Amino acid sequence: MATASQPAISRxxxxxxxxxxxxxRERIVAVQEKSGFIPNVFLALAHRPDEFRAFFAYHDALMDKPGNLSKAEREMIVVATSNANQCQYCVIAHGAILRIRAKNPLIADQVAVNYRKADITPRQKxxxxxxxxxxxxxxxVGDEAFATLAQHGFSEEDAWDIAAIAAFFGLSNRMANVMGMRPNDEFYTLGR
Incomplete structure (x- = not known):
């Protein structure tokens, strides 16, 4: 239940x-043990258990797989597209993860505000x-977009990964906004 000092995490x-x-419950407890708190997305999406399972299965398939994209680069995609979608939850939560994975406390804020001016490589841009x-x-999206990626060392499989992350988090951003999902206070200071 929300109080004046603690707003609801979802409508x-x-x-x-x-x-x-x-x-x-076991997945949420494991996340809590690892991070020291329960990210609100886990509790909010648990409202619909089947969708929770599907969401996190696809999330894990995209974000935890090995490949040519580093985990930090995957988070950059989430932060940049989530900012463009005006998703406060994902910018704050994934910004914290990006700071940790990039080992750079500035990069997430730079990418969130304007990735075109961020201290990132031409490949990442x-x-x-x-x-x-x-x-x-x-x-x-056509051949020229794939050609540009190829010039920066990305394969067609990498292009799929980039596209899938952007598309998946488009869904996530929209649901988080509709739900009024609130970022945990803990995210604001992680990795700084």
Whole structure:
């Protein structure tokens, strides 16, 4: 229940941890043990257990896989596209993860505000340009976009990863905004 000093984390019902199916409860407890708190996204999405499972299965498949994109670069995609989608939750939460994965306390803020002026490599800028195109003009992605990525060392499989992350977090951003999902206070100081 929200109070004046602690606003609701979602406009939809948030189940108690003890009321959740065992697999979801175990995942949330594991995250809590690792990070020291429960990110609100876990509790808010637990409102619909089947969707929770599907969401996090796809999230993990995209964000935790090995490949040519580093974990920090994957988070850059999330932060840049989430800012463009005006998703406070994802910018704050994934900004914290980006600071930790990049081992750079400035990079997440720079990428969130304007990745084009951030202290990133030309390769990373090309990656984010492609991600933004997917996020807002997927219908216009053509051979030239793939050629630009290739000039920066990205394969077609990398392009798929960039596109999938931008697209998946487009869904996440929209749901977080509709839910009024509030970032945990802990995220604001992580990695600084």
């Amino acid at each position: 939809f019902p948030v189940p108690a941890l003890s009321d959740l199916p065992a697999d979801i 090309a990656m984010l340009d492609f991600a933004m195109r997917v996020a807002f003009e997927a219908y216009a």
